[in-house]
Amino acid sequence: MRDAHQASTQNPPIPGLVSQLLFTLYAVLTFMVMFGLLRLALLLYNNHLIGDARTGDFLESFFNGARFDIRVALIACAPLLLALLSRKATAARGWQRAWLTLTASLCLFTSLGELDFYKEFHQRLNSLVFQYLQEDMNTVLSMLWNGFPVARYLVAWVLATAALWLLFGVLDRASRTHTTPSSRWYQRSATFVVCLMVAVLAGRGHAEQGPPLRWGDAYTTDSMFANHLGLNGILSLADAASTTFSEHRDNTWDSSLADEDATAIVRDMLLTSNDRLIDEHDAAVRRISEPDAAGTLPVRNVVVILLESFAGRHVGALGSTDNITPHFDSLAKEGLLFNRFFSNGTHTHQGMFATMACFPNLPGFEYLMRTPEGGHAFSGLPQQLSTRGYQDVYVYNGNFQWDNQSGFFSNQGMRNFVGREDFVNPVFMDPTWGVSDQDMFDRGAKELDAFDREKPFYALLQSLSNHTPYALPDPLPVQPVMVDGKEDIHLTAMRYSDWALGRFFEKAKQSPYYKDTLFVVVGDHGFGAPEQLTEMDLFRFNVPLLLIAPGIQEKFGGVSDRVGTQVDIVPTIMARLGGDTQQQCWGRDLLSLPDGDPGTGVIKPSGGEQTVAIVRGDRILVKPKDLEPRLYRYDLRGRQTEKLDDPEAATVLGQQMDAFIHTATQSLLSNKAGARGGSQAVP
Known part of the structure; x- marks a missing residue:
């Protein structure tokens, strides 16, 4: 048994x-x-x-x-x-x-x-x-x-x-x-x-x-x-x-509009009284912009500062009481601050090409700089200023091979790059990304001082310390940010980045070029907050845009409520410099919009998700893939939203968003998104 x-x-x-x-x-x-x-x-x-x-x-x-x-x-x-x-x-x-x-x-x-x-x-x-x-x-x-x-x-x-x-x-x-x-x-x-x-x-x-x-x-x-x-x-x-x-072109936007109808809507969205459409049978919105002399500023140089993860949710000048950004808040009193500004995507990659190449973040092309289409002609700052004989420099904490930055921007017309390998005896070297923000800004200040004073220049300074794993110098020059009795390393990194920004401006103000320069300070994207406003999680997109230049407050005031996104930056810069510009930017000069126009922007998250949204004034229409669009009224300072039942407004915004994405995608695929005809990125 x-x-x-x-x-x-x-x-x-x-x-x-x-x-x-x-x-x-x-x-x-x-x-x-x-x-x-x-x-x-x-x-x-x-x-x-x-x-x-x-x-x-x-x-x-x-x-x-x-x-x-x-x-x-x-x-x-x-x-x-x-x-x-x-x-x-x-x-x-x-x-x-x-x-x-x-x-x-x-x-x-x-x-x-x-x-x-x-x-x-x-x-x-x-x-x-x-x-x-x-x-x-x-x-x-x-x-x-x-x-x-x-x-x-x-x-x-x-x-x-x-x-x-x-x-x-x-x-x-x-x-x-x-x-x-x-x-x-x-x-x-x-x-x-x-x-x-x-x-x-x-x-x-x-x-x-x-x-x-x-x-x-x-x-x-x-x-x-x-x-x-x-x-x-x-x-x-x-x-x-x-x-x-899969073939990335298979993941592009599926529009319900005919090409000619979409193009007509986009032209109505983007062209202003200062624009004269050209090549209308070949390009969607190629135009010559003739800014009003009254809107120009006494500047000749441009410095764009792209701040890593500089979320508007935590910026004091935009309503935060957390004291994370005291230096930026102080600078905001000297310039023009946009308090309804959004990144075009939620990743640095999209922030770079939207800000500098003036092209939107599109479904199927979220990583544009790494696709073959990234070699096409665009209409960004390098193209516009290289034709005017500008000197240039791009200063970055890390390696330019990441996201194909050197390949993309050199193809667009930038010539001088200062990256991780070019820093000698930095204050701090993060083994993951590169040098600290204070090192980057210090080197940036030296590069700007070294330019030939006889010729104008433009520069892109891009920060990086406010990124995982948030490796920061020790000892820190700022107090850690404590939340519920524990350090929030992300917010500490943001406070440190703000400190490095303030230190840079202290040096810049002592340099001769300062009085002749337009500074553009903008976040590349935000980051998540407990208040997830709409399906788009708006605080991941809300970033500050600050313009600092002589006479800017006297002409345009200190704060603007108009909606803008990163594709509006280049047209806004070029209009301040003055002179006619042939361009095909997918944004507008935010300081010369028609009366009563609250500003418009199309945004989408990174990650291949085809959820998209259009923001106009205090309203946002969100269109998730395979779902009906949803219309909201949003309040960034109040950190709340209200769902709206306005079919007419939803229809208009939905058509504008559809037309914008469809037309931009077709322009990209046909290699007709540049300021001029042909396939050369550098004119």
Whole structure:
């Protein structure tokens, strides 16, 4: 009797059809529970984003999430279903356990990384993952290792993987509780067909006729955080992979407008009384701009300062009481500050080409500088000022190969670059990115002083310290920012960057060129805040734009409420310098808009997501892919929004947004986005 028991223990019963069905069911439930717990972890880890959301919103998000989770669970367990067709495959439980453990482990690994990914970007896993993988891996790995608790996550992942292997072993034994007679082939086949139909219906996510489950089905509450929780990060990443590795032109905007109608709308949006349209049969908005002499300033030089992650939400001059940016706030009193200004994207990459090349962030082309189309002709500051004989310099903390900056900007007409390798004995060198902001600004000040005074110059100074992993000099020249009794390293880095900016201006004011220079200070993008205004998360886009120049306040005042985005910067600069300009910028001079025009801007997040929005005055129309557009009134200082029911306004804004994106995309694809005809970037 004892021998029989030992034999049955050492050689468990060969699983039959019922046992395989039970094991498959247990495995699906295990994946569902794991995804539910990971969703709970994502909620708790980012609990500062809960805001005014109700408990019901999160219960709804967990229900929605289960609909997405079951699709992944069924895909992971598909080999177990296929095993129903073969007795040998059914008996190969060791291989089945190995497959389940490997699949669950990879899902777990991805989801652990998503905890900080969402905290940083307020997005589920998307094409940003693949964009970073295409960059210099030493830099990426250094950023991850120094910026996040990688070792802790790896230990947790290894232990959890071991636990999963043991758990699937327990489930294997539990499913063998009784033996069944060997099933015939037709019984197995019939069972497989029935299970396959059930799996397809469950994975499709819709029991009725209609479209299968889409990411928009998670957007059922008024809380963006809750809606995002309703998604599954594995599916989001798979969809991003499909988009990233397909032909990028396949992911462009699908317009409902005819080309000629879209072009007419865009011309009405962008052309002002100071513009004369040219090449109208060849280019969409190529024009000669003839600014009013009354709007020019007594300046000849231009310095653009692009500040990393300089979020308007934390700028004192824009209403923050956190005392993060005292130096910028002081400078704002000397110039013209735009308090409804937005980045065109949510990544430095988009901030660079929108600000300097005057071209918008478009669906399918979020990483324009790294695509073949990035070699096309544009109409930015390098093109406009190189024709006037300007000297130039681009000063940056890091390596210019990142994001193909040197390739893109040299092709656009910039000639002089000062990057990470050009600094000697810096105050601080971050092993991930490069020198500190104070080093960058110090070198920038020296480069500006070294220019030939007989010729005008323009410069781009780009900061970097306010970026993960926020490696800062020690000791810090500023006090750390404390939030709820703990240091907020991101806000500390922003305060440090502000200090370095103030130090630069102290030096610049002592230089002869200062009185002849227009300074443009702008954030490349913002970052997430607890108040997620609309599906676009507006605080990720809201940045300050500050213009400092002699006589600017006397002519234009100290504050402007007009809406603008980074593509408006070049036209605004060129109009202050004076003289006719042939250009095809996708923005306007913000200081010569028609009376009553509150300003307009089209924005979209990075990461390949086709959600787009158009902002006009205090209204924003948000259009997620595959969903109806939603109109809001927003209040940046009050940090709130109000959903509006105004179909007429929504229709007008929707057509403008559609026309803008469609026409800009077609201009890019046909290589007709430059200031002049032809394919040469540098005139």
